[in-house]
Amino acid sequence: MVSMAVAFFDQIQYYPVTEEELSNMRQEMERGSFEVEMEETTFKLGEYLAFLEKIQEGSKAFKQKQQVAFAKERDDWRKKGLAEYVFEAVTESKEVAGELPEGVEPVASTMPGSV
DSSP states (O other): OOOOOOOTTOOOOOOOOOHHHHHHHHHHHHHTOOOOOOOOOOOOHHHHHHHHHHTHHHHHHHHHHHHHHHHHHHHHHHHTTOSSOOOOOOOSOOOOOSOOOTTOOOOOOSSOOOO
16 A cells, blocks of 8 residues: 655645545555645645634534534444443463564564554
């Protein structure tokens, strides 16, 4: 997978795409052929603050609606027993198969991952 470096003050703009377009973009990203559109701009704090002020009322309404929906979702999680994480202690030790290289120590983990 290709990753892109994002620097401080980079502005990312999202736009709607169809499922097919998204699939094609993902394939192009994997092949390294997806061209990211970049545009040099100057961040204008005054314009940004004016924009925030302009959308303040709508933002507050959205946030309230979002919080109500999230509270309902959390309540649903509680009803289903999913609201709290329950740690399941590992009781059995799994032996490492084969010889390990010199200087390497095995680490037991209940969460899979790779480094």
